[in-house]
Amino acid sequence: PRKKPVSVNEQQLKAATHIGSPALVTAGPGTGKTATLIRRIEFLLEDQAARPDQMLVLTFSNDATEELRERVAARFGDDVANQIEIATFHGFGMSFLHTHALGLSQSFALLDEAGQEEILNQLIGQLEIPSLLNLRDLEDTVKRLMRHISFVKDRVLDDQPITPELLLREIAAWQGDELEVRKANELLSVFRAYEQAKRALPAVDFADLIAEPIRVMAEQPQLVTALRQKYRWVMVDEYQDVSRTVAVLLRSLCGPDNPPWVVGDMRQAIYRFRGAAPENVSEFHHDFPNAEVFELEVNYRSCPEVVTAANQLGELLAANEPALNEVEWRAGSSQTSLSSLSVAIARVNSDEAESQGIARQVRQWLDEGVRPADIAVLARRNSDVRNIVLTLGAQGIRAATSGLLTAEGAAGDLTAIATLPDSLVSSLPRLVYALGRGRFDEKLLNELIKNWLTAEREQCELVVKPELAAFVEELQRVVTALKVEMLDADAFTMLCHFLFDASDYLRRVLAAKPNAQRTLALSEIISTLSRAASYRFAHLNESAKKARLTFAEQLRGKLAAGAASPDLPAADPDAVRVMTCHASKGLEFPCVIVAGQTLGQGRESWWLPPSLLPSKTDELAQADALLFVGVTRAQRAVVVSCAESKSGSDRARKRAVAPLLDQWQERFEIPELEWPIPNKDATKAVEQITMTSLWGGKTKPKLAASALDSKSCGVKTYLENFVGIRFPVLEMPQYVHFYLSLRLACEALIRVAQEAGQAKAIEQAAQLFAAQYSADKHGQHPHYPIYQRYGELYARRFASAYEPRVTAVEFASSELESAEALPLRFDLIAQFKGNDGATHAFLFRPESLADSTSKNAPDELLWSGLDTAQRAAFLLLKQREADLRAYVFSAADGMIYRYLWNKKAENMDGELQQLHRRWQSFGKKEFTAQINEHACNRCNVRLACPHWLGE
Numbered sequence: 001p002r003k004k005p006v007s008v009n010e011q012q013l014k015a016a017t018h019i020g021s022p023a024l025v026t027a028g029p030g031t032g033k034t035a036t037l038i039r040r041i042e043f044l045l046e047d048q049a050a051r052p053d054q055m056l057v058l059t060f061s062n063d064a065t066e067e068l069r070e071r072v073a074a075r076f077g078d079d080v081a082n083q084i085e086i087a088t089f090h091g092f093g094m095s096f097l098h099t100h101a102l103g104l105s106q107s108f109a110l111l112d113e114a115g116q117e118e119i120l121n122q123l124i125g126q127l128e129i130p131s132l133l134n135l136r137d138l139e140d141t142v143k144r145l146m147r148h149i150s151f152v153k154d155r156v157l158d159d160q161p162i163t164p165e166l167l168l169r170e171i172a173a174w175q176g177d178e179l180e181v182r183k184a185n186e187l188l189s190v191f192r193a194y195e196q197a198k199r200a201l202p203a204v205d206f207a208d209l210i211a212e213p214i215r216v217m218a219e220q221p222q223l224v225t226a227l228r229q230k231y232r233w234v235m236v237d238e239y240q241d242v243s244r245t246v247a248v249l250l251r252s253l254c255g256p257d258n259p260p261w262v263v264g265d266m267r268q269a270i271y272r273f274r275g276a277a278p279e280n281v282s283e284f285h286h287d288f289p290n291a292e293v294f295e296l297e298v299n300y301r302s303c304p305e306v307v308t309a310a311n312q313l314g315e316l317l318a319a320n321e322p323a324l325n326e327v328e329w330r331a332g333s334s335q336t337s338l339s340s341l342s343v344a345i346a347r348v349n350s351d352e353a354e355s356q357g358i359a360r361q362v363r364q365w366l367d368e369g370v371r372p373a374d375i376a377v378l379a380r381r382n383s384d385v386r387n388i389v390l391t392l393g394a395q396g397i398r399a400a401t402s403g404l405l406t407a408e409g410a411a412g413d414l415t416a417i418a419t420l421p422d423s424l425v426s427s428l429p430r431l432v433y434a435l436g437r438g439r440f441d442e443k444l445l446n447e448l449i450k451n452w453l454t455a456e457r458e459q460c461e462l463v464v465k466p467e468l469a470a471f472v473e474e475l476q477r478v479v480t481a482l483k484v485e486m487l488d489a490d491a492f493t494m495l496c497h498f499l500f501d502a503s504d505y506l507r508r509v510l511a512a513k514p515n516a517q518r519t520l521a522l523s524e525i526i527s528t529l530s531r532a533a534s535y536r537f538a539h540l541n542e543s544a545k546k547a548r549l550t551f552a553e554q555l556r557g558k559l560a561a562g563a564a565s566p567d568l569p570a571a572d573p574d575a576v577r578v579m580t581c582h583a584s585k586g587l588e589f590p591c592v593i594v595a596g597q598t599l600g601q602g603r604e605s606w607w608l609p610p611s612l613l614p615s616k617t618d619e620l621a622q623a624d625a626l627l628f629v630g631v632t633r634a635q636r637a638v639v640v641s642c643a644e645s646k647s648g649s650d651r652a653r654k655r656a657v658a659p660l661l662d663q664w665q666e667r668f669e670i671p672e673l674e675w676p677i678p679n680k681d682a683t684k685a686v687e688q689i690t691m692t693s694l695w696g697g698k699t700k701p702k703l704a705a706s707a708l709d710s711k712s713c714g715v716k717t718y719l720e721n722f723v724g725i726r727f728p729v730l731e732m733p734q735y736v737h738f739y740l741s742l743r744l745a746c747e748a749l750i751r752v753a754q755e756a757g758q759a760k761a762i763e764q765a766a767q768l769f770a771a772q773y774s775a776d777k778h779g780q781h782p783h784y785p786i787y788q789r790y791g792e793l794y795a796r797r798f799a800s801a802y803e804p805r806v807t808a809v810e811f812a813s814s815e816l817e818s819a820e821a822l823p824l825r826f827d828l829i830a831q832f833k834g835n836d837g838a839t840h841a842f843l844f845r846p847e848s849l850a851d852s853t854s855k856n857a858p859d860e861l862l863w864s865g866l867d868t869a870q871r872a873a874f875l876l877l878k879q880r881e882a883d884l885r886a887y888v889f890s891a892a893d894g895m896i897y898r899y900l901w902n903k904k905a906e907n908m909d910g911e912l913q914q915l916h917r918r919w920q921s922f923g924k925k926e927f928t929a930q931i932n933e934h935a936c937n938r939c940n941v942r943l944a945c946p947h948w949l950g951e
Helices: 010-016 033-046 062-076 078-083 089-100 113-124 138-153 164-172 178-200 208-219 221-230 244-253 304-320 351-367 382-394 410-418 424-436 442-458 466-484 491-502 505-511 516-538 544-561 616-631 659-668 680-687 714-723 735-756 758-772 784-801 868-880 905-923 933-937
Strands: 023-027 055-059 085-088 233-236 260-264 292-296 343-348 375-379 576-580 589-594 634-643 688-692 808-811 830-834 839-845 884-890 895-899 926-930
Touching: 010 033, 010 292, 023 033, 033 055, 033 062, 033 233, 033 260, 055 062, 055 089, 062 078, 062 085, 085 089, 089 208, 089 244, 113 138, 113 178, 113 516, 113 544, 138 178, 164 178, 208 221, 208 244, 221 244, 233 244, 244 260, 304 343, 304 616, 304 634, 304 659, 343 351, 343 659, 351 375, 351 382, 351 589, 351 634, 375 382, 382 516, 382 576, 410 424, 410 491, 410 516, 410 544, 424 442, 424 466, 424 505, 442 466, 466 491, 491 505, 491 516, 491 544, 505 516, 516 544, 589 616, 616 634, 616 659, 688 714, 714 905, 714 926, 735 758, 735 784, 735 808, 735 830, 735 839, 758 784, 784 884, 784 895, 839 868, 868 884, 868 905, 905 926
Parallel strands: 023 260, 023 292, 055 085, 055 233, 233 260, 343 634, 375 576, 375 589, 589 634, 839 884
Antiparallel strands: 688 926, 808 830, 830 839, 884 895
16 A cells, blocks of 8 residues: 655755755754655655666765665665665765776775775885884874875865875975975875775775776766666765765766755764765855755754754854855744753863763653653763763663773773783783672782782792682683684684683673663673674784784774764663764754763874865864754753863863853853862862882883973883883884984994094994894884884984094993982983093984074074973983083984073972982882873773773
């Protein structure tokens, strides 16, 4: 029997039945865009006699694709739904290339992030890119290069995806700073080599799934004709969330006889960080002349009060963005507000206050009779989701979430477990806490970790307290079982072995009473296993061990980044749903809390011409869009909250609030809720912590003088230098070997220059470095060519810059021994007593220091040219050597600068006293750290940090 037509209003019907020219349906929140799309398919099938296989529906995400396919199947049946091609743009591109690849083998591979990084790792060793290399952390260089290339390839110039040739043109036209232009040219050389290496494999990346079909169609007009005949009806959803290259692809695919019909709303553009271009909507008239625009103005989702809030935010967004048209949405649903205060804002001083306030608000709604499943809390980051779920759980409120990965949760446990056979010292603390948390007192667990690490380090018998004997046997069985799998298990196999066979970890989670911790743990276990399986499937040609180490390294990076999860929690009638704002797109809930409305810290510098740079305006616009999307998910009530700092203490770093939130509250006098502020004493410990040597460690490790800087993390210093935490990676970093080799070579060059003259030193520079950093020892490392090349270059530059005006009487060790405190490494490249009676010390810096030199003497470096950590060695050495001549060798400048002391002696004395205080505290095994969310989120030892393990 024929089903009843989809019910739509006059605006929707006009949009759904439009034919003959391109159409843009501007669908604000809750205006029934999916119903309009379904009604269009109905119209095409029944009124235009269109065949299902003539239809192409393109969406932004896999979830959206599946949801739409289900809706189409429910309305028209599986047979019709299976004939309509419903896909993401990337899915369409993949299918296209397998059928129509031009100049590309049809056996091509699709590169994920790990595959891209592997290519770039090889390339940086072959290319001359000195301005881009971070020699201390080449992994960071590779990740930044990958982000740059992906960013560029998602954008267009002259209505074409950006290629190396187009990027070259932009750089050539740029009259910018010499260094910035040089960086852009070096990026161009990497981009060009990356494209060549990729094609040689053959392989494509995700951007190619859009760019390659564009190229193929441009070279094959007959194919364009055939595709336009095949796809008579092309429909696109969420057009604001796709890249600008997608608009070019759509123009290739659509012509006068098959014009596109698209749905989009610039106000809801929340994926700019992934390359989305909301200007696709504003440029639609330019891209597709004679386009008709249909504005859907009736909101079927929300009560009048929430619709008013949407209109207020829409008005402010239109004032901030000239391309936006003002629209006045009308309430078209029977929804009524939950209470007299249906729209409100809550500002608090700390994350704890915000989480507690959210729990109180949820409890209030529950007490008013709202079902748990009718409440949603929308956060910005995964870590926020986790904290909110735990706080709700502590208040006896069940919460559901999905796709979660956090460093503090089960994902952090499993990431450490994945590499336990390779570095027991690094993973042991996490293993002990993973299996012992909740069963044994934290002091007992820390004492066990200390005794076990001591036994490992000193190769002695493990001392075990009687009450922990059975637990230790359990742990030892796990370690033994996992070590057996060290060579033959990929990450998925290793984790399954841990979860199902070697330990009771999963069984304990399943046996626990239903609560927030159990829900979170199961969610993170599933998410981690899913990622491990997907990774292995995409890297079948790698050895099991390589795949495991690479996956673990990649997952540690993702946990550190704390990116938002787009995964939607499954509906549970007895649970409040907590998710990121990104996951809520297209959904609706009676009661909504939009949490965490503050801006992120830090902003990346870019190696691109100004015409291609992401703007601060775009970043703020995305923050505003997230607020707008969050508010407009609500049907009956919405509360927007923000924490203006992490801890709320007087010393806490203040966060910037989303600008639209400030404008909204000021312009429209939005009511503000008074959420209680926790006791200040409870927040101090969160902002700053002091730990003792709770896990033991080396008695007197040699510390870098830079570690005495109060801005560095004392706990990280303890974990790395005393305990020896080093999570394994596939290729161990080479910088330490490089620097030691360069230091020894420079010291030898000073000797040669003083004994045989500067010319002889220059002649021997490369040879002296090569003798220290030899191919026999390091030649198998993929980064060896980089460090070998730059080591020889820097040695020659040092030899050329060094003039032996003073004869070295005695070379000194670059260390400082102390009976009262720990020994220090100054990490100087040379230090000697001269025949002038003075001590001469040379520090190495890879970067240019030319902007920090004295105006009157370009060979003199100002005190401010080095930060506290960099000049710590000079300050401590000056205290011991009254007549100290300090020099800084800048490898980038090829200059040896004389370092100028601060004219204010009291400032130097104060800084020196601070260094001594920290030096003494380290000697007493006291380690202080400021808990900075930006730094902690990116810390490479966070998985083993006692502070976060105890959370």
